[in-house]
Amino acid sequence: MKKAAAGTATLVDRDRRTRKRVVQLLLELGPSTAVALGERLGLTPAAIRKHLDAMLADGTLVARDAPVRGPRGRGRPARIFALSDAGHASAGPTAYDAVAVEALRFLRETAGEQAVEEFARRRMSEWEARYAERIAVLPLEERPAALAEALCADGYSATVHEGGCGVQVCQHHCPVQHIAEEFPALCEAETEAIGRLVGRHVQRLATIAHGDGVCTTHIPLTPVASGRNLA
Numbered sequence: 001m002k003k004a005a006a007g008t009a010t011l012v013d014r015d016r017r018t019r020k021r022v023v024q025l026l027l028e029l030g031p032s033t034a035v036a037l038g039e040r041l042g043l044t045p046a047a048i049r050k051h052l053d054a055m056l057a058d059g060t061l062v063a064r065d066a067p068v069r070g071p072r073g074r075g076r077p078a079r080i081f082a083l084s085d086a087g088h089a090s091a092g093p094t095a096y097d098a099v100a101v102e103a104l105r106f107l108r109e110t111a112g113e114q115a116v117e118e119f120a121r122r123r124m125s126e127w128e129a130r131y132a133e134r135i136a137v138l139p140l141e142e143r144p145a146a147l148a149e150a151l152c153a154d155g156y157s158a159t160v161h162e163g164g165c166g167v168q169v170c171q172h173h174c175p176v177q178h179i180a181e182e183f184p185a186l187c188e189a190e191t192e193a194i195g196r197l198v199g200r201h202v203q204r205l206a207t208i209a210h211g212d213g214v215c216t217t218h219i220p221l222t223p224v225a226s227g228r229n230l231a
Helices: 003-029 034-041 044-059 086-090 094-110 113-136 140-153 185-198
Strands: 063-065 077-082 158-163 167-172 204-206 215-220
Touching: 003 034, 003 077, 034 044, 034 077, 044 063, 044 077, 094 113, 094 140, 113 140, 113 185, 140 158, 140 167, 140 185, 185 215
Parallel strands: none
Antiparallel strands: 063 077, 158 167, 167 215, 204 215
8 A cells, every 4th residue: 555655646747847837837938839839848739739738728828729821621729838827826936027126226326216117118129120010000909919910829728708899908928027027117018019010009907027927018099089178
């Protein structure tokens, strides 16, 4: 009985280590397919799916169908797996986060808050430039979806939802969550960049860094009527 119990404990511990590696990979790579994760971990399709199914069941992961480009073939589309909010919380801050926070604190102490804000804007400028030309040529109503696709490509796991007189772009993953908690200039610079990309004054409704489940940005799609003086 003791040997059987020890064998079970070893198997459970091995599964726990593998699932921790899945979490770390998703943090590094962003949303990924089972095939991509299995290849990186050296696991068979059946083995990686066993772990992914368990992580979906316990709430560590979420999954969605991968976007299909061109004519759709036979069979089910590939699924993309991403960390849920609980999965991000379980991962916790990394050593890179700690180094980044220390560096930004040093910048703030030696050059002031304005230098941190300039760094945040410069950090977003490259990301913005990569997508500006592609998004700017689209009709206004198509820009939020194109933005969400660009964010997914950068590992943010973004979705678009109807929201009043516009839409809401929701980012389910924040690569700089633990840094932005102390330096909100990172979130502010991203919000400004999103507004320029879609050509509208956008509003950030929620952020993961402030403890919300997702980062939500409202994008108006209809002109706001100017107020009338009824006096």
